[in-house]
Amino acid sequence: MSADADSDIATETVDSDDADAAGVSQETVPDREPDALLEVRDLDAGYGDLQILTDVDLDVADGEYVTIVGPNGAGKSTVMKSVFGLTNLMGGTVLFDGGDITGLRPEDIIHEGIGYVPQNDNVFASLTVRENLEMGAYILDEVPQDALDAVFDRFPILEERESQKAGTMSGGQQQMLAMGRALMLDPSLLLLDEPSAGLAPDLVDDMFDRIDAINDDGTAVLMVEQNAKEALRRCDRGYVLANGKNRYMDDGDTLLNDEQVRQDFLGG
Amino acid sequence: MGISETYTRGRELAVTRPGSVLLGLVGVVLLFDLLVSLVTGTQSLSGVGSLVWDGLMRGLVIGLAGIGLSMTYSILNFANFAHGDYITAGAFSGWATTYLIAGLGRADVGALLLVGASGSVFGGTLGIGVTGTPVAVVAGIVVAGISTVLLALLIDRTVFKPIRDEDGITLLITSVGVAFALRYLMQFVFSSSVRGTTAQPPSLSLYLVDGAVRINAHDIALVVVAGSLMLGVHLLLQLTKLGKAMRAMADNEDLAQITGIPTERVVRAVWVVGGGLTGVAGYIFILWKGTLGFNDGWLLLLLIFAAVILGGIGSIYGAIVGGLAIGLTASLSVIWIPSSFSRAAAFFVMIVLLLVKPEGLFSGRSTA
Numbered sequence: 001m002s003a004d005a006d007s008d009i010a011t012e013t014v015d016s017d018d019a020d021a022a023g024v025s026q027e028t029v030p031d032r033e034p035d036a037l038l039e040v041r042d043l044d045a046g047y048g049d050l051q052i053l054t055d056v057d058l059d060v061a062d063g064e065y066v067t068i069v070g071p072n073g074a075g076k077s078t079v080m081k082s083v084f085g086l087t088n089l090m091g092g093t094v095l096f097d098g099g100d101i102t103g104l105r106p107e108d109i110i111h112e113g114i115g116y117v118p119q120n121d122n123v124f125a126s127l128t129v130r131e132n133l134e135m136g137a138y139i140l141d142e143v144p145q146d147a148l149d150a151v152f153d154r155f156p157i158l159e160e161r162e163s164q165k166a167g168t169m170s171g172g173q174q175q176m177l178a179m180g181r182a183l184m185l186d187p188s189l190l191l192l193d194e195p196s197a198g199l200a201p202d203l204v205d206d207m208f209d210r211i212d213a214i215n216d217d218g219t220a221v222l223m224v225e226q227n228a229k230e231a232l233r234r235c236d237r238g239y240v241l242a243n244g245k246n247r248y249m250d251d252g253d254t255l256l257n258d259e260q261v262r263q264d265f266l267g268g
Numbered sequence: 269m270g271i272s273e274t275y276t277r278g279r280e281l282a283v284t285r286p287g288s289v290l291l292g293l294v295g296v297v298l299l300f301d302l303l304v305s306l307v308t309g310t311q312s313l314s315g316v317g318s319l320v321w322d323g324l325m326r327g328l329v330i331g332l333a334g335i336g337l338s339m340t341y342s343i344l345n346f347a348n349f350a351h352g353d354y355i356t357a358g359a360f361s362g363w364a365t366t367y368l369i370a371g372l373g374r375a376d377v378g379a380l381l382l383v384g385a386s387g388s389v390f391g392g393t394l395g396i397g398v399t400g401t402p403v404a405v406v407a408g409i410v411v412a413g414i415s416t417v418l419l420a421l422l423i424d425r426t427v428f429k430p431i432r433d434e435d436g437i438t439l440l441i442t443s444v445g446v447a448f449a450l451r452y453l454m455q456f457v458f459s460s461s462v463r464g465t466t467a468q469p470p471s472l473s474l475y476l477v478d479g480a481v482r483i484n485a486h487d488i489a490l491v492v493v494a495g496s497l498m499l500g501v502h503l504l505l506q507l508t509k510l511g512k513a514m515r516a517m518a519d520n521e522d523l524a525q526i527t528g529i530p531t532e533r534v535v536r537a538v539w540v541v542g543g544g545l546t547g548v549a550g551y552i553f554i555l556w557k558g559t560l561g562f563n564d565g566w567l568l569l570l571l572i573f574a575a576v577i578l579g580g581i582g583s584i585y586g587a588i589v590g591g592l593a594i595g596l597t598a599s600l601s602v603i604w605i606p607s608s609f610s611r612a613a614a615f616f617v618m619i620v621l622l623l624v625k626p627e628g629l630f631s632g633r634s635t636a
Contacts, residue, residue, distance in 0.1 A: 084526070110528040118526065124519045127512065135516050138509070139528040181527065 037062045037189055037220050038083065043092035045082040051090060052078045053244045060189060060222050065215045067252070069228035070241035070265060076224040077119065079241070080191045083222070084116045085109050097188065110139060115182030119193040122178035125167025129158050132166050132177055136184030144184070151180040154213070172203045176210070183214070190214065192223040208234055228266055232256045240265055287624045302603060311603060314479030319599045325487055325556060327595025328494040333549035333568065334576045334587035335501055336542030342518035342582035343538050344432070346439035350423065351546065352569025353450040356562060357419050358547025359554045360458055362412025363465055369404035370394045383560060384463050391465035398489045398555070399470055409493065409551050416547025420539040447566070455562040462561035465554055490556045497545055498588055505584065510537055518582065571598065571611070574618040580628025589629055594618065
C-alpha cells in the first residue's frame with residue numbers, strides 16, 4: 001500500500017517537473033540562448049581597486065564552444081577568473097546552470113561543475129602525474145575510477161607517465177595534465193586560459209584537436225586564446241573584447257570573415 | 269698521457285669549484301689528524317663511537333623538531349621563531365603530567381604540576397624514567413603532543429591567521445614576539461631554575477675494540493619514538509589524501525585553491541601535525557638529556573634552523589638529514605676543538621655546505 005502511494009507521489013513529481021520545464025522553455029523562447037549554461041551580465045571586475053572589466057556580457061550554452069579573443073590587456077583572462085571567483089567583483093551577475101554563483105569562492109564554484117585550467121603554473125610540479133589527478137578530485141570522498149580511466153583514455157601519455165613528477169614533463173604534457181586534472185570532476189563547463197601558450201608550433205594543432213574532442217563529448221568550453229584565428233576557426237561562437245568591454249560577438253567564422261574585426265584585431 | 273689527463277681534470281675542478289676542493293682538503297686533514305690521535309692513543313675508537321652515538325641522538329631530536337618548522341615554512345611561507353618555545357611548552361606540559369603521575373601521593377600536587385620549581389621535588393627522587401615509571405612517561409609524551417597542538421592552533425587563530433596575507437617578514441617578526449611572550453610566561457609560571465628530571469636510566473655497554481659505548485634506555489626510547497614519528501610523517505605525506513594535499517599546497521597554493529583543496533583546513537592540519545611532533549620532540553629531548561629549563565627550546569631552535577636550512581628549508585627529509593648532520597657535527601667537533609665551540613662548529617659546517625650547495629641538501633620547497 002505504502003509502496004504504491006510512494007510511487008504515485010514520485011510519478012506526480014516527475015510530471016509536474018516536466019510541465020514546469022516546458023513552461024519555462026516556452027517563456028524563454030524569444031531569448032537567443034534558451035539553454036544558457038553560463039550567463040554573465042553587466043560584469044564589472046578587477047584586482048584590488050583597479051577595475052579591468054566594464055559591463056561585460058557573455059553566454060555559454062550547454063555543450064557550446066566559445067572563445068574570447070582580443071588584444072593584450074583586453075581583460076580576456078580577467079573574464080574567466082571572474083567567473084571562477086578569483087577577482088574582485090564590483091558589479092553584475094554570474095549565473096551558472098540556473099543558480100547565482102556571483103562572488104562565490106573557487107572552492108565552492110568547483111562544486112557547481114566548472115573546471116578551470118589557468119595559463120601558468122597549472123600543475124603541482126613536485127607531485128606525480130597520478131597525484132595531480134587525484135588532487136583534481138579532492139572534493140570527492142574517493143578518486144572516481146571511471147573519471148581517471150576517462151582521462152587516461154583521452155591522454156594516454158599520462159597513464160604512461162603515471163608516477164613521474166609533473167615538473168619533469170614537457171610543456172605540452174603538463175598542459176594535458178592540467179586539463180586532465182580539471183576533467184576529473186567531469187565538469188559541464190571547462191575554462192581554458194591560453195591552452196596553446198608556450199607550446200611548440202607543431203603541438204598547437206594537436207592541443208586544439210584535443211579541445212575539440214573534449215567539447216564533442218559534451219563539455220562546454222570557454223577559452224581565452226592569443227592564437228585568435230585558429231581559435232575562431234575551431235569554436236562555435238566568439239567574443240571580441242577590447243579595453244575590458246564587449247566589442248563583437250558572433251559565430252566564429254563570421255567574425256573571421258568580418259572586415260572590421262580582421263583589420264582591428266586579427267592583423268588584416 | 270693518463271697523468272696529464274688526470275692533471276687537467278684536477279685543474280678544471282680546482283678552477284671551477286675551488287670551494288669543493290678546499291672542503292675536501294680540510295676533510296682529509298681532519299681525518300688524518302683523527303687517525304694520528306687514534307694511533308698515538310690520545311683518542312680511543314670507543315670514545316669516537318660514543319661521540320657518534322651522542323651525535324645521532326642529538327640529530328634525531330633536532331630532526332624531529334625540525335619537521336614541524338619545515339612544514340609550517342613550506343605551507344605558510346614564514347619562518348616561525350616561536351617554534352623553539354613550542355618545544356619548551358610541550359616539554360613543560362608533558363613533564364608536569366609525568367611528575368604528577370609518578371609523584372602523586374608522595375609530594376605536593378602544586379610542586380609536581382610546576383615540575384618541581386625551585387627544587388621542591390626532584391625527578392631523580394621520584395625515580396622517573398622509561399623503565400622506572402613507564403606509564404608516566406607515555407602519558408607525558410601524549411600530553412606534550414596534544415597540548416602543543418592546542419597551543420599552536422590557539423596562537424594561529426589569535427595571532428597568525430589575522431595576518432596570514434601579510435608578507436613573510438611581518439609574520440616572522442610577529443613570531444619573534446610570540447616567542448618572547450611564551451618564553452617569559454613559562455619562566456614566570458615554572459621559574460627559571462634548571463631542574464634534573466630523570467633518575468639514572470639503566471644502560472648497556474657495547475664493546476668496541478678498545479672500550480665501551482654506553483647506550484641507555486632513554487637513548488633507545490628516543491630512537492623508537494623519533495624513528496616511528498618520522499616514518500609516520502613520511503607515510504602521511506606520501507599515502508594519505510591529506511598529506512598529498514599538504515604537498516600540493518606547499519607546491520602551489522593558488523592552484524590548490526583552484527583545485528578545490530580547502531586551504532584553511534590544510535593549514536590547520538599542518539599546525540596539528542607540526543605542533544604534535546614539536547611537543548613530542550620537546551618531551552623526549554628532556555627525557556634524553558635529563559634536565560629541563562625554560563630556555564631549552566630557544567637554544568635548540570638555532571640548531572634546528574641550521575639543520576632545516578642545511579637540508580633545504582621546506583623539505584621534511586631535508587630536516588631529518590640536516591638534523592643528523594648538525595647533531596653529528598656538534599658532537600664530533602670536540603675531537604678537534606674545545607667542546608664550548610661545538611655549536612659554533614655546527615653553524616660553521618652549515619655555512620660552508622651552503623656555500624658549496626646554496627639550495628640546501630634537499631633543494632626546493634617540496635615537502636616531498
